[in-house]
Amino acid sequence: MEITTFKDMYIAELQELRSVEGQLAAALSRMVETAANPSLKDALAHHCEQTQVQAQRLDSMLQKHGANPRAHTDQAMQALVAEADKMLAMVKMQDLRDAALIASAQKLEHYEIAAYGTAAALAGQLGLRDDQQLLHQTLNEEKAADTLLTRLAKREVNQDAVAV
């Protein structure tokens, strides 16, 4: 499909984000199963639920614009998830694996933060205030999830991993 307007470009970004959230929900639910540290398990489980709400937000935005939420598959996210799976398959020891989980999850979160920042800016330029507000809401949730992972890494998980 050829993109000829700024609005079309924005819609395509939303469709890619919808694909990102779908892939992330699946990846996070696998990570919840894998995590050993209880605080990490809780943080990942909470963000997994949040991810499903974020996907619904994108669905409602796309439906409002008359666009198909399933039109795109985000291949960058597929590659990031494959890297995460590869790393986790190589790390067998529990404490090390939790540290690897955080490292992988943060790469996924940072990708989302970049994508939501762009989408929110595009919505603003198009004067789509409701969209912009929803995208900012999700962006703030992503940032909070990332900050929590950093805190867990510093306070607990990486200290245990270094001691291995």
Ligand SMILES: [Fe+2]
């Ligand atoms: Fe998300």
